[in-house]
Amino acid sequence: MAGAAPRLARMGALLARQAAPAMSTTFGGQPLRFMAQQAEQQVPFEVTGKPSGKVRMFQAILFGSLGAGFAYGYSLFTAAPPESGPMAGIPALATGKRSVPGDYDAVRKDISSILDVDGYDDGSYGPVLVRLAWHTSGTYDKKDGSGGSNGATMRFGPECDWAANAGLATARKLLEPIKAAHPWISYGDLWTLAGAVAIEDMGGPTIPWRAGRVDAPDGSKIVPDGRLPDATQGAKHLRDVFHRMGFDDKDIVALSGAHTLGRCHTDRSGFSGPWTNAPTTFSNLYFQELVNNKWVPKKWDGPLQYEDKASKQLMMLPSDLALLSDRTFKKYVYQYAKDEEAFFKDFAVAFSKLLELGVPNLPPA
Known part of the structure; x- marks a missing residue:
């Protein structure tokens, strides 16, 4: 016992220290972190006929620390797992069997x-997966090469908690069973591939996509x-954001066409309603609605947004109407409203480029 007790004490101390950040429980009136520190300090003791006060203190701390460690271990099995990331646990497999590495099909x-699912928005998770791919990629800065989809840093705080990423936990959680079924694929590859597949499955163009993203071990590269774009801003802001990534004015308008999908939510962006x-x-309907409707400010308690005057069922954001107020942007808006094929072609090129920003060592196209 004399030789084993110090090791047990250190084990209990370690478990208690691990438990301290994750649990608010106290043991015997003492916080777990305090107990862990005390256990580490009280390891030396003597085995004599009658326990000294120091020994009795050590014994109390030993069993208290082991108890705290047990409580922490128990909590690992009973606490709810995080929604996404390496600690999310293994959900039900999507296919019933695991694929071989590289089987992207x-x-x-x-x-x-x-x-497709009943009960979520308009019956499809496609739009939120496109948004996930967009937001994990759109942080890139061409000046220093930082940001982009390589690393999948949205798995960590504070990026996962940015206001611009509100609601994307739904998309990340949705893809966890697929990650479990194909554990060899990185989160960065999975998230961007999901966006590309969603666009294609919703009737859009084929998005050229290449694997090669490597997940970051932590959030140090956030x-x-x-x-990311601020929907309350105008043409100058759009150029600042997109030119930083390396896009030109035509790319800005083409990528804005992704608003043909999905809707805004008051509990995420503060805005409300669909664009189409x-x-x-996936179609050029966004551009058709933009040029063919008369847009007026919506009278409500939320932020400034616009609604179509006729039905009041559709909405546009200030950043959307900025595409009409700028001469260069407007030219492409009218082109895409008339020619869906041209829009599809330009969007596929721009969106593929977006997904690959900041990703080194991609295989040949």
């Missing part, structure tokens, strides 16, 4: 299988907040 099939009457179909 199998991953594509699993992504396609989860897109870039400063504020790099077909929010789960």
Whole structure:
């Protein structure tokens, strides 16, 4: 016992120290972190006929620390796992069997299988997966090469908690069973591939996609907040954001066409409503609505947004209407409203480029 007790004490101390940040429990009136420190300090003791006060203190701390460690271990099995990331646990497999490394067709099939669902928005997870791919990629800065989809740093705080990323935990959690079924694929590759597959499955163009993203082990490479577009801003802001990534004015308008999908939510962006009457179909309808409707400020308690004067069922953001107020942007808006094929072609090129920003060592196209 004399030789084993110090080792037990250190074990109990270690477990208690691990438990301290994760649990608010106290043991015997003492916080767990305090107990862990005391246990580490009280390891030396003597085995004599009658326990000294120091020994009695050590014994109390020993069993208290082991108890705290047990409580922490128990909590690992009973606490709810995080929604996404390496500690999310293993959810049910998407296909019932694991694929071989490099079988991206199998991953594509699993992504396609989860897109349509009753009860979520307009019946499809496709738009939120496109947004996940967009936001994990759109942090890139061409000046220093920071940001982008390589690393999948949205798995960590504070990036996962940015206001611009509100609601994307839904998309990350949705893809966890697919990650479990194909553990060889990185989160960066999975998230961007999901966006590409969603666009294709909703009727959009084929998005050229290449694997090669490597997940970061932690959040040390997270870039400063504020790099993603702000929907309340105008043409200058759009150029600042997109030119930073290396896009030109045509790319800005083409990528804005992704607003043909999905809708805004007051609990995420603060805005509300869809851009089109077909929010789960990828088309040039966004541009048609933009040029053919009369847009007026919506009278409500939320932030400034616009609604179509006729039906009041559709909405546009200030950044959307900025595409009409700028001469260069407007030219492409009208082109895409008339020619869906041209829009699809330019969007596929721009979106593929977006997904690859900041990703080194990609295989040949």
